[in-house]
Amino acid sequence: MFIDSHAHVDGPEFDRDRQQVMDRAREAGVDLILNVGTGNPHSDAFEQAVQFGEKHASVYTALGTHPHDARHYDDSAEQRTKRLISANPKVIAWGEIGLDFHYDNSPREVQIEVFGRQLRCAEELNLPVIIHTREAESETIEILKSEYPGAKRRGVFHCFSGSLELAKAALDLGFLISFSGILTFKKAEDLRTIAKYVPLDRVLIETDCPYLSPVPYRGRRNEPAHVVEVARGLSEVHQIPLEQMAQLTCTNFLRFFELQTNQISQE
Numbered sequence: 001m002f003i004d005s006h007a008h009v010d011g012p013e014f015d016r017d018r019q020q021v022m023d024r025a026r027e028a029g030v031d032l033i034l035n036v037g038t039g040n041p042h043s044d045a046f047e048q049a050v051q052f053g054e055k056h057a058s059v060y061t062a063l064g065t066h067p068h069d070a071r072h073y074d075d076s077a078e079q080r081t082k083r084l085i086s087a088n089p090k091v092i093a094w095g096e097i098g099l100d101f102h103y104d105n106s107p108r109e110v111q112i113e114v115f116g117r118q119l120r121c122a123e124e125l126n127l128p129v130i131i132h133t134r135e136a137e138s139e140t141i142e143i144l145k146s147e148y149p150g151a152k153r154r155g156v157f158h159c160f161s162g163s164l165e166l167a168k169a170a171l172d173l174g175f176l177i178s179f180s181g182i183l184t185f186k187k188a189e190d191l192r193t194i195a196k197y198v199p200l201d202r203v204l205i206e207t208d209c210p211y212l213s214p215v216p217y218r219g220r221r222n223e224p225a226h227v228v229e230v231a232r233g234l235s236e237v238h239q240i241p242l243e244q245m246a247q248l249t250c251t252n253f254l255r256f257f258e259l260q261t262n263q264i265s266q267e
Contacts, residue, residue: 001031002231002246003253004224005178006096006130006158006206009035009059010052013210013221021223022056028225029246032253034206036062036096036130040069041077046084053090060257062093062130064122070106070114078121085125092257094122095130096158099143102134112139116147122155123148128257129155131175137166144173156256159208164194171202176256178204181214181222184233195237204256205230205249 004025014021025033033056037049046063053061063081065073085091097118099111106114122129129148133140154174160167161182170177177198182188195203207214207230209222214229228242235245254260 001250002029002205002227003032003034003250004030004207004209004227005034005156005204005249005253006180007033007035007209007224008038008211009033009209009224010037010049011210014223021225022058025224026058028228030224030227031058032250033059033224034062034093034253034257035059036064038064038066038069038096040072041065041081042072046081050084050088050091054088059090060259061088061091062095063091064093064095064097064118064130065114066096067098067100067111067115067132068103068105070111073110073114073117078117082121082125085127092127092259093130093155094118094125094127095155096132097129098132099136099140100132100134101136101139112143115140115143119143119147119151122153123151126153128153131155131157131170132159133157133162133166137162137169141166141169141173156204158206159212160194161191164197167194167198171198176202176204176252178206179230179234180206180208181212181217181226181230183237184214184229185218186215192233192237195234200238200248201252203234203249204253205234205245 037046039045053059156176157170158178159180213222235242
């Protein structure tokens with residue numbers, strides 16, 4: 001079986017054929033999806049993500065304010081997010097949160113403040129975090145060291161496309177590293193070198209759908225079924241069979257998120 005450790009299937013890109021997307025995932029052997037709710041924390045986006053997870057036995061949920069939306073985060077949003085997480089046992093992570101200095105959709109100082117606040121909330125609720133970082137490597141590591149030093153659950157650097165130095169720092173802090181379809185891109189040789197460095201017991205696979213379709217689906221909308229191609233690319237990097245990579249990444253996910261195999265239900 002395969003696990004897509006980061007997807008956005010509740011988004012509008014899937015409104016016309018969401019059930020067919022879920023059917024194709026199951027047919028491809030994708031038995032579990034971590035769906036990540038994002039959007040303005042004052043909208044109904046998080047509620048929609050929770051409802052999607054409740055509807056599908058094979059879906060777990062993460063909730064958190066993305067750095068793009070950090071400007072909307074306040075005390076009210078924080079309390080609302082906490083209530084949603086506490087009331088829904090299928091919410092297993094706080095995220096995605098972090099810093100995005102590429103688009104700067106929210107002011108950088110606001111992103112930094114909100115990142116720290118959400119890390120403290122995740123630690124308070126004993127939840128792992130899902131980290132988004134783009135063009136903010138040193139700042140991300142510094143904030144994790146200052147705001148999250150004693151957290152037991154740690155987290156995942158999702159859709160990893162950073163430097164080897166970032167990968168080493170993330171591993172040193174106890175985080176897992178998740179690779180997306182970028183790993184399969186022709187010009188991603190540096191990323192494949194980094195992927196080979198990451199220990200096999202610290203790696204996950206994801207689609208980040210609807211974005212970043214892997215080869216051979218580039219140019220099309222991404223979906224969870226395509227995570228098999230990410231696993232294939234990672235198995236080629238480590239020169240092990242695809243089936244072994246599937247098993248390793250599933251074991252890593254279940255261990256890290258403290259789930260049992262019997263908690264994965266076929267729909």
